[in-house]
Every structure is written in structure tokens, then in C-alpha cells.
Amino acid sequence: MKQIVAIVKxxxxxxxxxxxxxxxLEALWVHEVKGMGKQKSYLDQYAGDDGAMAFLPKVELSMMVEDARAEEVLERLVEIARTGRMGDGKIFVMPAQPYERVVSI
Known part of the structure; x- marks a missing residue:
């Protein structure tokens, strides 16, 4: 099992x-998040001001995917999310341990 985390505009x-x-997908979570990073030197203008932080709004999509289908999901995700402009986002892939349901059905 793999966990894929995509952070997009x-x-x-x-x-x-x-x-x-x-x-x-086995599971999907969506979160509104804020973050900062290098984006056309946007943060350079705040370097001297300790009180100002330029957190940009983003959306985080966390997905659980079977190992055999992870590449297919990643290809589809990149194809949809890539616009070619700076700041499109990031994708992280991590191994996930097997889990048990908290409540039996």
C-alpha cells in the first residue's frame, strides 16, 4: 500500500x-492547507520582516493506493494537475503499513 500526498493550488x-x-483509490482525504516555499522569489520581500509570513493557500489530497495501481494514479494525477506554471504543487509518495478498521462492519 502507498500513500500519495498531492499539494495543489x-x-x-x-x-x-x-x-x-x-x-x-482505497481512501481519499482533502484538506485546505497553507504553506510557503520558493515561488518566483515571492518570499524574498519578507526576509527582513520577522512578523510577516507569506503563507499561500493550497489544497492537500491524501490518497491510499494499492502498490500495483500507484503508478497509474500518479500518472493521472500529474497529467491533470500540471499546468506548466511555477507553483503547480508537489506530490509525495510514501509506503503505508497495513491497517485495521476501527469499527467492524
């Missing part, structure tokens, strides 16, 4: 979710 989130509608 808010306006791309709906398009990504729509594109992943039929993807072979």
Missing part, C-alpha cells in the same frame, strides 16, 4: 478530484 483541486473519480 485551490483552483486545481476540483479538476484533480473530478479526474480521480474513477481512479483505483
Amino acid at each position: 485551490p483552483y486545481l483541486a476540483e479538476r484533480v478530484l473530478e479526474g480521480l473519480r474513477r481512479a483505483p
Whole structure:
């Protein structure tokens, strides 16, 4: 099992979710997050001001995917989310341990 975490611009989130509608996902979580990083030296203007932090709004999509289907989901995710402009986002892939349900059905 793999956990795929994609951090995208808010306006791309709906398009990504729509594109992943039929993807072979075991689970999916969506979070509104804020973050900062190097984006066209946008943060350089705040370097001298300790009180100012330029946190940009993003959307985090966390997905659980079977190992055999992870590459397929990643390819689809990149195809949908990539616009070619700086700040499109990041994708992280991590191994996930097997889990048990908290409540039996």
C-alpha cells in the first residue's frame, strides 16, 4: 500500500478530484492547507520582516493506493494537475503499513 500526498493550488483541486473519480483509490482525504516555499522569489520581500509570513493557500489530497495501481494514479494525477506554471504543487509518495478498521462492519 502507498500513500500519495498531492499539494495543489485551490483552483486545481476540483479538476484533480473530478479526474480521480474513477481512479483505483482505497481512501481519499482533502484538506485546505497553507504553506510557503520558493515561488518566483515571492518570499524574498519578507526576509527582513520577522512578523510577516507569506503563507499561500493550497489544497492537500491524501490518497491510499494499492502498490500495483500507484503508478497509474500518479500518472493521472500529474497529467491533470500540471499546468506548466511555477507553483503547480508537489506530490509525495510514501509506503503505508497495513491497517485495521476501527469499527467492524
